[in-house]
Every structure is written in C-alpha cells, then in structure tokens.
Amino acid sequence: MNYAYLSHIKLRNATEQPVYMQLRDAFRELIANGTLQSDNKMPSSRMLSEHFAIHRQTVVAAMEELVAEGWLVSKQRKGLFVNDKLPEIKPRTYGSAVKTYPATASFNFHQTTHPTVARKSYLFGFDDGYPDIRIAPYSALSKAYSQTLAENAHRNIMTRVATGAGSLLLREELAKMMRTYRGLLITADNVLLTHGSQMSIYLVANRLLTKGDNVVVTKPNYLTSNNLFKTQGANLLEIGVDDDGMRVDELEAVCKKKKVRFVFVTSHHHHPTTVTLSIERRIRLLQLAEQHGFAIIEDDYDYDYHYENKPLLPIASYDRHGSVIYIGSFSKILSQAFRVGYIIAPADFIQQVSVYRRLVDRQGDQVLEDAFGKLFQNNTIKNHIRKAAHLYKERRDATYELLNSELNNYMYCNLPEGGLAFWTHVDRSLSLEDIAVRCAAKGVFFPDGRTYNYDKAKMNACRIGFASMNTKELHKAVDILKTELKRMPIKR
Known part of the structure; x- marks a missing residue:
C-alpha cells in the first residue's frame, strides 16, 4: 500500500489538543476530502506508531473513535478499512479541504441589529x-446552593421536570415580599420565574403581540425592549418623557387615534433618564388602560435602590382591573451573572406564559431558584x-x-x-x-x-x-x- 499521504499529517503539541484527537481528525479529513476512498485499508497501529513516534495506544484510541463514528470498519483478521457505506466522495487535491467550520450559512434567516458594548478588560x-459584585453575599448563596443540591438529591427530584412557572419556594417568597414591601396582593400563582428581565419582556411580548400591533414606548427608552418588540412585529409609537416621567397626556392623545396593544414603562427610575413617574400619572395611566383596553408592562428593574424618600409603590399595586404585567429581576441586587427574574400578572396570563415558556426553556434553573428562595427565608437578601x-x-x-x-x-x-x-x-x-x-x-x-x-x-x-x-x-x-x-x- 502507498501511504505517502501520511507525510501531510502534522501532529502538534499535545497541549493544544490531545494527540489521538489530532490523528482522528486528520484521518477523518482524508476520508472526507477523498484522499482515502471506500474500502481502502488503513495502516497498522504499529506502523502509524513508528511513523509519528507516538505511543501505540494513542493510535488505537484514534482508530477506535473513527470506527465508533462510522468512518472505519474492522474486518476480522484483515484490519481496518474505510467504510464502504459512506456517501460517494470525489477525490480533491490535498490541502483544498475546508479547515474551519463555515463562516456563512447557505440558508436565509432573519437578522437583528442591536448595538452591543464590547466589554474588554477594563480596570x-x-x-x-x-x-x-464584590459585596454580594456569595458565601451565603454558595451554602444555600449546596444545601439545595443535597436536599434535592435526597428527595430524588433532580430528574423531575419542574413546572414552567419555576421554583414554588422562590415564587412563594417573592409573593410574600411583594405583599409586604410593594403592596402587590398576590400569591405564588401570580408569579413566573425567568432567566432575567429580557427573557421576561420577550415572553410577555410574544403572548401579547400580533404583527402590526401598536406598542407605546418612551423616547428615549430601554433599547433592548424596543428591539424585542420589533422582532415580534410591533409598530412602535414613541412619546415624550419629562421630569415626572412618561407624558401620559401624549399617550391619551395617541389612544384617541390608534388602538394600542400595550404600554411599556419603567416607572420607578425611567430607563435611561432615571426620572420617576409621578403618582398622578400612574393613576391616569391605569385609567387609560381600563378605558382603552391596553396592557401595561411595568419594568421595575431597580426598585430596591431609593435614597431620598420612600419609593412610590409600583403601578401594579394600584391595579384592580388586571391591566398590569410587573417585571423585575435580581440582577441589580447581586450580579448580572445570576439570571433570575420574574413576571407578576393575573393568574390566567401567568398560566399561558408558563405553557409557552416550556417550549423555549423547559423549566429554568430549579436548584438556583430554590437557593434564592432560601436567601429570602433567612433574610440574607433583605x-x-x-x-x-x-x-x-x-x-x-x-x-x-x-x-x-x-x-x-x-x-x-x-x-x-x-x-x-x-x-x-x-x-x-x-x-x-x-x-x-x-x-x-x-x-x-x-x-x-x-x-x-x-x-x-x-x-x-x-x-x-x-x-x-x-x-x-x-x-x-x-x-x-x-x-x-x-x-x-x-x-x-
């Protein structure tokens, strides 16, 4: 047999990639580019070991993977051969094979543009x-997480599929906190856990929007939410912001001319301008929602940090008509790395969002959510x-x-x-x-x-x-x- 093609295989330092994987990939490429054809016999492990000056077991490991993947077959007493059941491969000049995964797709797909901040290494x-993040109670979280892992393993629930709404423990603790500190008269049935505010906004928008629906946002606004709404087919209607927050008088004028599906508002500290929506405008916003039948998505992303006076209660706390969908997360409390957020809304809407959520994210992170629940129970979060x-x-x-x-x-x-x-x-x-x-x-x-x-x-x-x-x-x-x-x- 002519094994001249072996001279083209260059094995690198094992620190980059295990040698047996390099050898496996090289032979896989030789078969894929047609250098080795169906039913060609492979060199013996001894011959390859001597040629590359590597241990024979390294060669055996590479060949075993090629057999397992179907590139090679073993014939009794004859050795290893290229599988004759591979699709027909036309020979190409060595070196013409693609060395990296394709950079561009051969199919059409939707494209989304969104400015991103390249966070390289800054002091x-x-x-x-x-x-x-340096002041976050990581030791307490680590202890709660370890405890949760041990308890779950003992209760044999690690393999169970949780409800689409998330950890019952954390939902109950959140409901208790919302009733005590934010005036929301809710139970766990009104809470759905997510992987942060952006996921919450996406899930809510998906359940509310039909292509062409009008959505009212402020200008300026949290740009990520704008882009999420656009990807769901929304038509954005922008209204102004002043020192008292969203200009609800402009919203009222819009409602007289167009049907509004929902209004997105960051009520406590408007994003990005940080102003607070006044109590008068909160009440008027609720009245307009009831009058015109639109929903209110209230993103209360940093309610916990208020320095001058007691913060105004969320719009959701005044809602008696079922108009408000309240969104928040723990990102501003602990760290952006911990992706746990929540949606609070009427129970029938929460149930439907839970059903949809299971299509895109089976159940969330049950262990992390339970650990957070423990931090609420022992007042660590508070x-x-x-x-x-x-x-x-x-x-x-x-x-x-x-x-x-x-x-x-x-x-x-x-x-x-x-x-x-x-x-x-x-x-x-x-x-x-x-x-x-x-x-x-x-x-x-x-x-x-x-x-x-x-x-x-x-x-x-x-x-x-x-x-x-x-x-x-x-x-x-x-x-x-x-x-x-x-x-x-x-x-x-």
Whole structure:
C-alpha cells in the first residue's frame, strides 16, 4: 500500500489538543476530502506508531473513535478499512479541504441589529448602572446552593421536570415580599420565574403581540425592549418623557387615534433618564388602560435602590382591573451573572406564559431558584439590599460631587433620587465615541452613546453608573476622564 499521504499529517503539541484527537481528525479529513476512498485499508497501529513516534495506544484510541463514528470498519483478521457505506466522495487535491467550520450559512434567516458594548478588560469604569459584585453575599448563596443540591438529591427530584412557572419556594417568597414591601396582593400563582428581565419582556411580548400591533414606548427608552418588540412585529409609537416621567397626556392623545396593544414603562427610575413617574400619572395611566383596553408592562428593574424618600409603590399595586404585567429581576441586587427574574400578572396570563415558556426553556434553573428562595427565608437578601442601598447612596453622592466639581465644564446631570446611574448630558461639541476610545486606552470604560442615540436622536447623552466603583476607583476614573476631556477642545 502507498501511504505517502501520511507525510501531510502534522501532529502538534499535545497541549493544544490531545494527540489521538489530532490523528482522528486528520484521518477523518482524508476520508472526507477523498484522499482515502471506500474500502481502502488503513495502516497498522504499529506502523502509524513508528511513523509519528507516538505511543501505540494513542493510535488505537484514534482508530477506535473513527470506527465508533462510522468512518472505519474492522474486518476480522484483515484490519481496518474505510467504510464502504459512506456517501460517494470525489477525490480533491490535498490541502483544498475546508479547515474551519463555515463562516456563512447557505440558508436565509432573519437578522437583528442591536448595538452591543464590547466589554474588554477594563480596570473600572462608568457602566450602565450595575451593582458592585464584590459585596454580594456569595458565601451565603454558595451554602444555600449546596444545601439545595443535597436536599434535592435526597428527595430524588433532580430528574423531575419542574413546572414552567419555576421554583414554588422562590415564587412563594417573592409573593410574600411583594405583599409586604410593594403592596402587590398576590400569591405564588401570580408569579413566573425567568432567566432575567429580557427573557421576561420577550415572553410577555410574544403572548401579547400580533404583527402590526401598536406598542407605546418612551423616547428615549430601554433599547433592548424596543428591539424585542420589533422582532415580534410591533409598530412602535414613541412619546415624550419629562421630569415626572412618561407624558401620559401624549399617550391619551395617541389612544384617541390608534388602538394600542400595550404600554411599556419603567416607572420607578425611567430607563435611561432615571426620572420617576409621578403618582398622578400612574393613576391616569391605569385609567387609560381600563378605558382603552391596553396592557401595561411595568419594568421595575431597580426598585430596591431609593435614597431620598420612600419609593412610590409600583403601578401594579394600584391595579384592580388586571391591566398590569410587573417585571423585575435580581440582577441589580447581586450580579448580572445570576439570571433570575420574574413576571407578576393575573393568574390566567401567568398560566399561558408558563405553557409557552416550556417550549423555549423547559423549566429554568430549579436548584438556583430554590437557593434564592432560601436567601429570602433567612433574610440574607433583605439584609444585603439594606447594606447595599446605604453604600450606593454614599457612592452616588460622591460621584455627583465629583461630576460637578471636576467635570462641570464638559457635562451635566441631575441628582437621581434612586437607581445606580446618572443620566448625563455631554457638551455637544464632544464626541462620546471619541471619549470612549480615549478612556478605553487608559483602562477605563466610558459609554459611547450608541445605546441611546438611536434613530437620528442625537442627544449626546449617556448613563454613568456609579455603584460598581468604590471611592478610590471613582476618583481615579474621574481623574482619567478629566485628563482626556482636557485634550478635546470644546467649540463654543
């Protein structure tokens, strides 16, 4: 037999990939590109071992995988042969075979555009408003998670399929918290757990929307929700925002002209501007929902952080007509990495969303959800929120002082009553993208504005998060930002 093709096989250092896998892949490619044809005999394991100077068992391991995958067959007393049941393969010049997985698909598919923030390795920075993950009660969560694993294994429920609504323990604890602290008179039947707010918004929109339905959002708005609604075929109607939140008078005018399917509102701290929807407008919004038959999706993403006065109760707490779908998550409490969110709504809607959710996500993360439930039971979550709110208020005040004393020539913002970020307007002669690039070169993240300056709405504004940096990091970040801004001349 002519085994000249073996000279083309180059085995690399085993640290990149086990040698037996390299050999397996090489022979798989030789068969796929037609160099080895059906019923060709393979070299013996001894011969291959000597040729490549590798252990014979390494060769045997590679050949066994090729047999298991159907590329080779073993014939008694004769050796290994290329399977003659492979599809017909036409020989090609060696080296013409594709070396990587195809970069483009051969079929058509829907495309979605959404600006993303490339979070490379920054020392620290002004994010969109994230919590400080360093202060999260990880040890308590780890203990609760381990305990949950042990209990579930003992109860033999690890292989059971949970309800589409999620962990009963966590749903009951959430319902208790909502009744006590947010005025929502609900039970576990009104709660569905998800993998975060974005999944919640998607599931709700999918159950509500038919292509061409009108959806009212603010301008500016949380861009991800806009894109989610568009992918579901919605027609977005944008209305304004002022210091009292969504302009409900504009919504009323819209309702007189068009049928609205639902209104999306971030009531507590409007995203991105951080303003709070006034109590008068909350009541009027509920009245319009009852009058015109639309639903209200209330995204209350950071209700727990309010620094000046007691926060207004959610719109859902005043709802007696079944109009509000209330959404939240634990991302702002612990970390973006823990994807646990919730939907609160009338029980019949929750049941239908649960049925649909099982089509795209069988049951969620039962163990993590139960562990979170334990953290509610032993007051770990409650105590952490109280401590974090006190710390974040200090960081908010320090950031506001620095922005006004060090950067007032370049940007301005109002002091938010709560939340984890400032809505900051930058001098229009300065490019947010240029600032972002300059800061990134110094290891500091600064938003480039693309997230909110969309559809020709060049506001030259961005959210500057303050919670994830301690005081020392905050001063360093401001110093770097100020230095870079000084190098960018302002044209008056």
